[in-house]
Amino acid sequence: MSSLLHPFRVTETPHREPLLYVSSTVDGHILCVGQDGLVSIWSANLKLKKTSLILDENENKLQNRRLKWVSDSILMAHYNKLIIGTCNREIRLYELSNLEPYCQIVALETMPLCLDYSVRGEGECVISYGDEQGCVNILLISSVAETLRNWTKYPPVEEIPTISANAIYEQENITFIRWKVHNDWVTKIKYIPSMESIISSSNDDCTALVIGYVSRTKNVKHRLKTLMGSSTVSHNKFALPATASPARRFQCDESVFKVHKGVKSFDFCRESNILVTGGLDRNIRLWNPYVPGWPIAILRGHTSPIGFLCIAHDSTKIFSVSLDSTIKVWDIEDHSCLLTVMPKASQIRGEMETCYFSPDLRALYVAAETFGLLQFQYKENQNQDSGTSHNKPIFCCQYNKQLQHVISCSEDSVIKVWDLKTGQLIVKVCEAHGGAAVTCMALDAIGKRYSNI
Template sequence: VSGPLHKGKFYPGCLENFDSRSPGLNGRVVMTREEFTEQMCAVIRPSTKEEFGEMFDKIDVTRDGIIDWDKVTSFMLLDLNEKDERTRSSVIPQWKNLQLLSPIHKDIIQNITFLKGSSCYLTVSRNGLLGVWGENLKLQRTLQITTEAVKLKDLWVTTLVSLGNVNKIAVAFTSKEICFYDLNSKQGLSCQYRLHGLQGTVICMDYWYNPHDGDEAILTLGDVCGQVQAISFTSALISLFERPASSAEGEEATVTISWQELVSGYHKCCYTLKHKLHYKDWVKQVAYSSSFDAFISSTTSNVNTLVLAWREKLKPRLKTTSFDIAQGINAFDFHSRLNLIATAGINHRVCLWNPYVTSKPAGVLQGHSASVIAVQFITERKQLFSFSKDKVLRLWDIQHQLCMQRIAGSFPKSLDFQSTLYFNEAHGRLIISFNNQLMLLEMKQETSRKVTSHGKAVTCVLYNSVFKQHYLHLNEEP
């Protein structure tokens, strides 16, 4: 240890001036409160004497008015020990038995999402079957998604997103179209808008809306041609797109829109943005981050694997930054508070990236023996899920970059499978799909997360005003 602890950090050289102080009692090198605060303020800036005065008082527990190196090291070791205890006492999730949900799907499940407004889950399979699940994950009903462009036997859904601010869902098809369905419809599932004429088949989407202004929203699209495109809505609560004056009234009427109309600016309530930095590689995942106003996208290529496209004010173009990741990635997740992007590497590694540093990751989580296919942050706990192709689920501590938990051997035995992972943090539910099956892994309710200071019950507390200390009496066995 080369320096004192201040606000959770060590600062080298701050206490080297102990060597220049006059020897105190029994030849010890000591510092007074004033000397300590002056030395610390000279080394650590910006800071105040009041802050270091409080630190001095914590170190000088015997109130001698002086501190030496032994007192400082004791303080640091105790502080580190308390931090270590708090870290170890952070609750590692305990799980209920793995549960198989009702097998309603007969085709591969493409998406799992949660509707906050109605507190229900949606699952959609490749053949367009939509499952609506209650908050308790009991099946409520099933609906068949249809589109005018193809017959039901030829229908192929690639992805689905929820438009929470307008209570709609957007569904993409291999027919190079996106349909917007109204969940409020009395008809079950009413298609309000049909967007066609896309250059490539959209295989991933993401939707964001401003929680403080529901009119502001962004739908991000990634396709098989390597394009990342976005539709930025400016009056979503009124209407996503312009309705032609000649269109029929009523919620049953579907408004058909061509992609070229959006690009040309015909629809005044929205505009488009795009980039092609992925060239011809399939865009496997897209997201929009409001914290730094940028689009994130990824491919399985080792060139331009991860791309951040920053929006520039009053300019229609995007400023791009790319990350080259060996062997490519299958997925990513972004933690806005920690300002980290986690990537699920085909090379078995989970990497943590600072969005502004492309040269190397901020951390590498190693332990998987197969390609990592999904990653998901647990925001409040500062933890991360990762799931690999050999059906091993790992839970990581982000701060210490250590694996806290490994779950394996409980999942279906199928050798070849497609999977999607969804974690509902509020309810502590992890839903994983295996082809057409849905598995639920639910956290047990935590009894307590308090960190206790003593192993026995405290029966008495006294305060000494002279030494400004508390004395405790513990209920220990004689």
């Protein structure tokens, strides 16, 4: 069972534009990135520590130039970097320690609407982004530390080392892959190392959520047919030139989940093999990731589109937040709603912009007009252990009517004497090591002996 620690912590924020990203840093602080490039750093209990504008105001005042906005952001925690995407088709890296610009990649083919970063192996990582054309763009980077250092050696533009996208694609340590996946803008993207796949979503019904392999097909017949039967196949190390029309994966390389009105948010849990989705139709769906035809269950209760979903680290609960800032906690096993927190109760004002769930703190951070912290505690069933007398199946038991004692023996020959009135353990008689060798007669003798204690 879940409950809230009171009181709720809600505070005003220095951000005047919507927050796009909230996450915790390695030193336990909370980092927020706004659409205008304002970064704020908070303590875990929502005390503002620092603010910094990472997009220079002078850039937006240059003549004949559009205003520059942040489209999304992601932490590259292993290398102490903050990655942002901009509406000017750029990806920028900043030093997380001082929020100074590190380098930037410019002249991308499309705008990086949503970003993801993941470690792939030792010294390897994946930076992926979805765009307005419904494409999934993937950068597979090896020797990451060396590659990042090399990027800083390129000539500066606006005092930031700048490398063009075409130059990125030609580097030996980088493989660029681009797939046409959705029929609408990509709303979220996530790399799953255990599946070697990318999960991406959109608001399109027919391509609401797609799980697809990162690179080439795993089907041998399709691979041979492609290599032998097509003279137009690129032999470069990236699947497709940046300027070419993006290709679609083979059907055998992806699973397509159709959802009414599409998917705005999703989460995947490897341990329980559960995929959850939510979107404009206000319903949460639970899926087996290998069975896209129909959901395992549909959870109903939100009255506004769902903007955030998270499976808790213990894989038993789902946290969901709708755009009207209503928060719900669901049980994965019985598909019931354990807790509902209305905006008036949490004192969170305005429409939800972004959220972050911290498994370490068991806390949900909700960014709207105000910035709120809701910390959860789980009430364990206190009678759970009292109803379990042994770790192994019970072999036999006897009852002493005079003293109202119960003597029980488990399959591993652990004998215990219990007070039936209080349900308390009086004494653990013995623990044999020869298996379940205690007979009912012996147990009865033991019971008479210890009932006289």
